[in-house]
Amino acid sequence: MNYTLSHIPERTTKPRDHGLTMVMDKGLSIRQVEDFLSTSAAYVDIVKLGWATSFVTPNLKEKLQVYKEAGIPVYFGGTLFEAFVVRKQFDDYRRLLDVYGLEFAEVSDGSIEMNLDDKCNYISQLAKQVTVLSEVGSKDEAKIIPPYKWIQLMKAELEAGAWKVIGEAREGGTVGLFRSSGEVRQGLVEEILTQIPFEKIIWEAPQKEQQVWFVKLLGANVNLGNISPNEAIPLETIRLGLRGDTFTHFLDGLGLNGFGSGH
Amino acid sequence: MNYTLSHIPERTTKPRDHGLTMVMDKGLSIRQVEDFLSTSAAYVDIVKLGWATSFVTPNLKEKLQVYKEAGIPVYFGGTLFEAFVVRKQFDDYRRLLDVYGLEFAEVSDGSIEMNLDDKCNYISQLAKQVTVLSEVGSKDEAKIIPPYKWIQLMKAELEAGAWKVIGEAREGGTVGLFRSSGEVRQGLVEEILTQIPFEKIIWEAPQKEQQVWFVKLLGANVNLGNISPNEAIPLETIRLGLRGDTFTHFLDGLGLNGFGSGH
Amino acid sequence: MNYTLSHIPERTTKPRDHGLTMVMDKGLSIRQVEDFLSTSAAYVDIVKLGWATSFVTPNLKEKLQVYKEAGIPVYFGGTLFEAFVVRKQFDDYRRLLDVYGLEFAEVSDGSIEMNLDDKCNYISQLAKQVTVLSEVGSKDEAKIIPPYKWIQLMKAELEAGAWKVIGEAREGGTVGLFRSSGEVRQGLVEEILTQIPFEKIIWEAPQKEQQVWFVKLLGANVNLGNISPNEAIPLETIRLGLRGDTFTHFLDGLGLNGFGSGH
Numbered sequence: 149m150n151y152t153l154s155h156i157p158e159r160t161t162k163p164r165d166h167g168l169t170m171v172m173d174k175g176l177s178i179r180q181v182e183d184f185l186s187t188s189a190a191y192v193d194i195v196k197l198g199w200a201t202s203f204v205t206p207n208l209k210e211k212l213q214v215y216k217e218a219g220i221p222v223y224f225g226g227t228l229f230e231a232f233v234v235r236k237q238f239d240d241y242r243r244l245l246d247v248y249g250l251e252f253a254e255v256s257d258g259s260i261e262m263n264l265d266d267k268c269n270y271i272s273q274l275a276k277q278v279t280v281l282s283e284v285g286s287k288d289e290a291k292i293i294p295p296y297k298w299i300q301l302m303k304a305e306l307e308a309g310a311w312k313v314i315g316e317a318r319e320g321g322t323v324g325l326f327r328s329s330g331e332v333r334q335g336l337v338e339e340i341l342t343q344i345p346f347e348k349i350i351w352e353a354p355q356k357e358q359q360v361w362f363v364k365l366l367g368a369n370v371n372l373g374n375i376s377p378n379e380a381i382p383l384e385t386i387r388l389g390l391r392g393d394t395f396t397h398f399l400d401g402l403g404l405n406g407f408g409s410g411h
Numbered sequence: 412m413n414y415t416l417s418h419i420p421e422r423t424t425k426p427r428d429h430g431l432t433m434v435m436d437k438g439l440s441i442r443q444v445e446d447f448l449s450t451s452a453a454y455v456d457i458v459k460l461g462w463a464t465s466f467v468t469p470n471l472k473e474k475l476q477v478y479k480e481a482g483i484p485v486y487f488g489g490t491l492f493e494a495f496v497v498r499k500q501f502d503d504y505r506r507l508l509d510v511y512g513l514e515f516a517e518v519s520d521g522s523i524e525m526n527l528d529d530k531c532n533y534i535s536q537l538a539k540q541v542t543v544l545s546e547v548g549s550k551d552e553a554k555i556i557p558p559y560k561w562i563q564l565m566k567a568e569l570e571a572g573a574w575k576v577i578g579e580a581r582e583g584g585t586v587g588l589f590r591s592s593g594e595v596r597q598g599l600v601e602e603i604l605t606q607i608p609f610e611k612i613i614w615e616a617p618q619k620e621q622q623v624w625f626v627k628l629l630g631a632n633v634n635l636g637n638i639s640p641n642e643a644i645p646l647e648t649i650r651l652g653l654r655g656d657t658f659t660h661f662l663d664g665l666g667l668n669g670f671g672s673g674h
Numbered sequence: 675m676n677y678t679l680s681h682i683p684e685r686t687t688k689p690r691d692h693g694l695t696m697v698m699d700k701g702l703s704i705r706q707v708e709d710f711l712s713t714s715a716a717y718v719d720i721v722k723l724g725w726a727t728s729f730v731t732p733n734l735k736e737k738l739q740v741y742k743e744a745g746i747p748v749y750f751g752g753t754l755f756e757a758f759v760v761r762k763q764f765d766d767y768r769r770l771l772d773v774y775g776l777e778f779a780e781v782s783d784g785s786i787e788m789n790l791d792d793k794c795n796y797i798s799q800l801a802k803q804v805t806v807l808s809e810v811g812s813k814d815e816a817k818i819i820p821p822y823k824w825i826q827l828m829k830a831e832l833e834a835g836a837w838k839v840i841g842e843a844r845e846g847g848t849v850g851l852f853r854s855s856g857e858v859r860q861g862l863v864e865e866i867l868t869q870i871p872f873e874k875i876i877w878e879a880p881q882k883e884q885q886v887w888f889v890k891l892l893g894a895n896v897n898l899g900n901i902s903p904n905e906a907i908p909l910e911t912i913r914l915g916l917r918g919d920t921f922t923h924f925l926d927g928l929g930l931n932g933f934g935s936g937h
Binding site (some may be wrong): 439441463471500506 | 677678709710713773882917
C-alpha cells in the first residue's frame with residue numbers, strides 16, 4: 149500500500165483460496181491487458197475470457213502469454229464449453245485447452261439443457277486435466293431455480309470435482325442470483341450459505357451495488373466474479389472499507405464506531 | 412477464427428454490403444484507436460466520429476490516418492453536418508470533407524427542422540463528392556414520427572442518392588427507434604421492413620438488448636450502428652450465436668435443435 | 675479547434691476560474707492517463723483520484739508526475755480525508771499531501787459525522803498548506819439535507835477558506851444533488867444559486883443528462899465534476915452546443931433561432 153492507515157480489514161494474499169477477484173475480459177487488446185495488469189495484478193486472482201469471445205479475438209496466444217507472465221490464470225467462459233458440447237465436439241474442447249495451455253476450465257449449463265449426471269460427468273472428466281469451476285444458474289430469465297435445487301447442484305458439482313462453484317449473473321447482472329432489476333435474491337443467497345461454505349462459491353456480481361451487498365454480508369474476503377477490468381481497483385477499496393459504500397460498515401467491527409454517518 | 416466450431420452462421424466478409432458494424436468513436440486517443448483496431452478491425456466496417464466531437468479532438472488528421480491504414484472509412488456525425496447547415500456554412504462543410512480526405516458523410520436532421528426536399532438536395536449534392544449515409548428520426552423525445560412517414564423519408568433519401576439510411580437512436584439508445592426505456596419500437600421496425608430492404612438500413616443499436624433483438628429478427632448479417640468500440644467483439648459473438656443471448660436462437664436453424672434451454 | 679464554426683459559445687481558458695471540468699480517475703494506469711491527456715488536457719482543469727483509490731493504486735508517484743507534466747493538478751478524494759480523520763490520523767494526512775507534492779485537497783463529511791465547526795477547522799488548517807475544495811452533501815441516501823442548510827454549509831466553508839465548494843453526487847450520480855433515479859433536485863439547486871455565486875460551486879454530475887441540465891441552466895462555463903475520463907471530450911461538445919442535447923438550446927441565444935427542432 150502507498151501509505152499507512154490503521155484499522156484496515158485483513159485481506160488474504162496470493163495465491164488466495166478465498167477473497168478471490170475474478171475479472172471478465174470480453175475482448176481486451178494486448179496493450180489493454182498490460183494496462184489492466186499494471187494497476188490490478190495484485191488484486192486479481194483469475195481472468196475469464198467472457199463466453200466465446202476467444203473465438204473471435206485476434207492474438208489469442210500472445211494475450212494468454214501476457215496473463216501468464218503476470219501469474220494470473222485464464223479460462224474460457226462457460227458458454228464456449230456449451231458451444232462445443234451442443235455440437236458434440238467435447239473432445240475438441242479438451243484438446244483446445246491443451247493447445248492453449250489452459251489450467252482452468254468452466255463447466256456450465258446456462259444456455260443448454262443438461263441433466264446433473266451429465267454435468268458432473270463433464271466436471272470429473274475435465275478435473276483430470278485442469279482445475280474446474282462449475283457454474284450454477286440459468287441465463288434464461290424465465291427459468292427460476294429454487295434455493296434447495298441450487299444447493300443440491302452446488303453440492304453435487306463440488307463432489308464431482310469442481311474447485312469452486314460460480315453463482316450465475318450474466319455480464320449485466322440481471323439473472324441467476326439477481327432479479328431483472330439487478331437486486332440480489334437475498335433469501336436465495338442466505339439459504340445457500342446454510343449448506344455451502346462461502347469459500348467455495350464465487351458470486352458473479354458485476355454491478356457495484358451487488359459487490360457492496362456481498363462484502364457487507366460476507367466480509368472483505370468474499371469471492372466475487374464478472375468484475376470489469378477497470379473495476380478491480382474500485383472493488384479492492386470496497387473490500388477494505390475505503391469507499392463510501394462500505395466505509396461505515398467496517399467502522400464498528402474495527403473499533404472505530406460512533407463516527408459513521410449511520411450513527 | 413482461433414479454432415473450429417461447426418454450425419456457425421455464415422457471415423459476409425469485407426468489403427461488406429450488409430452485415431455492417433458501424434462503431435462510434437466519441438473521442439478516442441490515437442493509441443486507443445490502435446488498441447481497438449488490433450482486436451476489432453476485421454469486424455468493423457465503418458467508424459463515425461460521434462456528433463461534433465471532431466471539432467474538439469486533438470490530432471484529428473493523425474487519427475484519421477490510423478483508421479485509413481486499417482482500411483476503415485470514417486465519417487463525421489450528422490450533428491456536425493447540421494451545425495454547419497444551421498450556420499449557413501454548408502460550403503465550408505463540403506470543403507472540410509476534402510481537407511480531411513473523407514469519403515463518407517452523413518446527412519441528418521435530428522436537431523434541426525429541414526423539409527424533405529432540402530434534405531434530399533443536400534444528399535444529392537454530397538453524393539457527387541462522397542458516399543452518403545442519411546439518417547431518419549429525431550433526437551427529440553417529444554417528436555414521434557409515424558411508421559408511414561419513416562418509410563416515405565427512407566425511400567426518398569435512398570432515391571436522392573443515399574447509400575444506406577440510418578435509423579436514429581442517440582448514443583444512449585433512447586429515441587427514434589426506441590422508447591425512452593430503450594425498448595425497440597417493434598411495430599415500427601416491422602412496418603419499415605415491409606417496404607425497405609433490410610440491407611439498405613443501418614439500425615443504431617447501442618445497447619446489447621437492442622443488438623440481440625435485431626440479430627434475432629434479421630440474422631447474423633443485419634447492419635448495426637452506434638456500437639461502442641469495446642462492444643465490437645461482443646457484438647460479433649452475438650451475430651454468431653456464441654453469446655448466451657442468441658445461443659439458443661441459432662441452434663434450431665443450424666440443425667442443433669433440442670438442446671437449447673428454451674426447449 | 676480543428677475548423678471554424680461561427681456562433682460558438684465563448685469558453686473560459688486555462689487557468690480557468692470557472693467553466694471548470696473536474697475528472698475522476700478511479701484507477702487509470704500510467705498509459706491510460708497519457709491517452710486521456712493526449713485528447714483532453716485542454717478541457718480538463720483538475721483531476722480527483724476517486725475516494726481512496728490512491729491507497730491501492732500502484733505507481734502512484736509516477737502517475738502524479740504524468741499529470742504534473744501536463745499542468746493538471748490532482749487531489750485525493752474526500753473519502754480518503756475522512757478515512758484519516760476517523761482514525762485520528764489527520765496529521766498523517768497533512769504529511770501525506772507533502773510527500774506526494776499535492777497542491778489541492780478535499781475536505782468532506784460524506785461518510786462520517788462531523789459538526790460544522792470541526793469541518794471549518796479542518797478547512798482552515800489545510801488552507802494554509804494547499805488549495806481546499808470542500809464538499810457538501812451526504813453519500814447516505816436516507817440523509818436529506820434541506821436547501822437552507824446546504825446554503826449555510828457552503829457559506830461557512832467558503833468563509834473558512836475553501837476555494838470552491840463541491841455539490842456531492844457519488845460516482846453514479848444518485849445522492850446529494852440527485853434523487854435515486856439520477857434526476858436533479860432542481861429546487862435545491864435553484865435555491866442554492868440565490869445565495870452562492872455559481873462560479874464558487876463545482877457540481878458533481880457524472881451522468882450526461884445531469885451535465886446537460888446544468889449547462890442549460892448555467893451556460894457553457896458551469897463548473898462540473900466527477901466526469902469520467904472518456905466523457906471529457908463529449909462534455910466539451912455539450913458546453914459548446916455541439917451535441918444534440920444542447921444544440922437547440924444555444925441556437926436562440928446565438929442569433930440562430932428559428933432553426934431548432936423545438937420551434
